[in-house]
Amino acid sequence: MTDAEINAAIDRQIERNVLFYAEHPDEIALRLRALDAEWDIERALQANAAALGLAGSLLALTRGGGWLAVPAVVGGFLLQHATQGWCPPLPVMRRMGFRTAREIDVERNALKALRGDYAEVPKSGDSAARARAALQAARSGPFAGPAA
Structure with missing residues (x-):
C-alpha cells in the first residue's frame, strides 16, 4: 500500500496539471501524447x-x-x-x-474533457471551474462517449 502522503502529492500534481491545461487548451494535444508515452x-x-x-x-x-x-x-x-x-x-x-495506470487515465480523461471530447464539462467559463468539472468527470467513471 502506498503512503497516503504520496498518493495525495500525486493527486495534487494531477490537479495542477489539469488546471494548467485548462488555462492553456492549445497545449492539451501535446500533453496527451506525453501521457500516452508515460510508463x-x-x-x-x-x-x-x-x-x-x-x-x-x-x-x-x-x-x-x-x-x-x-x-x-x-x-x-x-x-x-x-x-x-x-x-x-x-x-x-x-x-x-x-503513477498507476488509473492515475494516468484520470489526467488523460480530464484533459480530453477539457478539450471538449465529453459533454459533461462546460466548454467556456472559469478555467479552474472547468478543471474541477473535468477532474470530477474523469474520476467518476466511464464517459457516455464523445459529445454530440
Missing part, C-alpha cells in the same frame, strides 16, 4: 525486475553463482506483487513519481 508503475516494475533478473543471471554466469540471489529476490518480489498487490520496490518507485 505506469506496473510497466516500470516489470522492466526493472526483468533488467535486474537478467543482470543477476549474467553476473552469475560470469562472476559466480552467488549472483543468483539477485534474480531469486526479484522473482520473490514479483510473486509477492502478483499475490498481494504490493512489493518493497513500489513505495520507492511511487516516491520517484511513477
Whole structure:
C-alpha cells in the first residue's frame, strides 16, 4: 500500500496539471501524447525486475553463482506483487513519481474533457471551474462517449 502522503502529492500534481491545461487548451494535444508515452508503475516494475533478473543471471554466469540471489529476490518480489498487490520496490518507485495506470487515465480523461471530447464539462467559463468539472468527470467513471 502506498503512503497516503504520496498518493495525495500525486493527486495534487494531477490537479495542477489539469488546471494548467485548462488555462492553456492549445497545449492539451501535446500533453496527451506525453501521457500516452508515460510508463505506469506496473510497466516500470516489470522492466526493472526483468533488467535486474537478467543482470543477476549474467553476473552469475560470469562472476559466480552467488549472483543468483539477485534474480531469486526479484522473482520473490514479483510473486509477492502478483499475490498481494504490493512489493518493497513500489513505495520507492511511487516516491520517484511513477503513477498507476488509473492515475494516468484520470489526467488523460480530464484533459480530453477539457478539450471538449465529453459533454459533461462546460466548454467556456472559469478555467479552474472547468478543471474541477473535468477532474470530477474523469474520476467518476466511464464517459457516455464523445459529445454530440
